[in-house]
Amino acid sequence: MNFIALDFETANSSKDSVCSIGMVEYEKGEVKREYYRLVKPKRNYFAPINVSIHGIRQEDVQDANEFEHLWENEIKHMVEGKLIIAHNAQFDMSVLRAVLTQYDLPYPMLAYNCTLNISKKTWSLPKYNLKAVSDHLGIHLNHHQALDDARAAARIFMHAAKDLNATTAKQLVEKTQTTNGMMYEGGYEPARRNSKKRAKKPSAYDYIAANADRSHPFYGSSFVLTGKLRGLKRDEAITQITSKGGRVQNYVEASTNYLVIGDKTYTDYLNGLLTEKLERAETLLAQGHSIELVPEEAFLTQIKEGS
Template identity: 45%
Template structure:
């Protein structure tokens, strides 16, 4: 039951504009370490993004860029099972930041608590992080990177407990999902395997009867 949960916040609509990262490590089902960083994206901040997470340009002045921070981050992700809520977003931020810095991708598998929650908690009206957190009684300051990463970690633990599954990848498999991967040559998404199309019943061929012999009538 070991994994690492992450959450990125961005300065603007560009996925390469990471301005904060929260990271929570879980070992044997227990949170053992928490980290949070402010990141200088060297990009503009949009008012809409500031309104969401509260991070301003002045707050990231003097903070490391993603490229400067990466040597510290890489060993925390390499070979891990990485978890995020709406992982498609967080994994794309990671990829865009790595692409912008000309750095090769690490190798790990990843899971999405949003998609798992959508499948396993169908009674909820929404599967946003704050809604699932409220469902499980998780205290959350939404869009704070560390709080969001911690909430994703606890949600996965709750879902595993609910299904009596004690390995993250086995939980994903039990719900019909295949783990996403990131590797030096690219990535694959966390998704359900495509359903095999049902074979259409073929038309039965009716064997031709041999032609009746020609009878000449007089």
């Protein structure tokens, strides 16, 4: 059983704002090595909500290397040609793509899979976020510490292999009917879990207020809201969007520009628990569509500042 478990923590809602990375490499079913680094984001801004989740602050990374240095000197040779696993791999691999793009670095050649998907195919649980699956399996977890999260994902992968009598990573992928994602220079393919998809006809608030501010960034953009907003009522949020020339859709589709995420739902998202709208957004992002995931805090700031 050969693979590398990976976890990123980010400084803010931007996927390229890596502030820590943890990896655990398994070889023949045993831990070969562990890797943990704090990372100084290129745009060194730490959002309060992210700090409250992982506890890493700007001063903690003051003397840390930026990702480009770590990638070229330490990480790249570890992951190239390997199978990478992560819990909610769509998030972690989108972080990797974003930070590589930020530094104009080519994608490595690697395969990856998702222990969130594998968990759903292996156990019947009320929730499948990292904490819930770890609790079910008796895995000690210091959540949102990147190395500990990587350790937990690795142990989930090994537990699933044991329960399904899979002796290799390839067998586990086959038994769980999942499909490895791929990264390669110039592109990528998302990891998949075979499941039935429900089709919904999207509808929207298609009007634009007559006095809408045509200079506002919201003008002409389509929005979807997910999760309960704490800063204002949903109807108020819709009014704010439409008064600035935006449209509000009920469901995420290819034409969606922004998915606004309530505070608690955003925290759950970072924990690997996705709403149906977030799952749809991640799927469309993996297909190359441009949808920005906007935490409530950032949304409220944009409303007030108009930027």
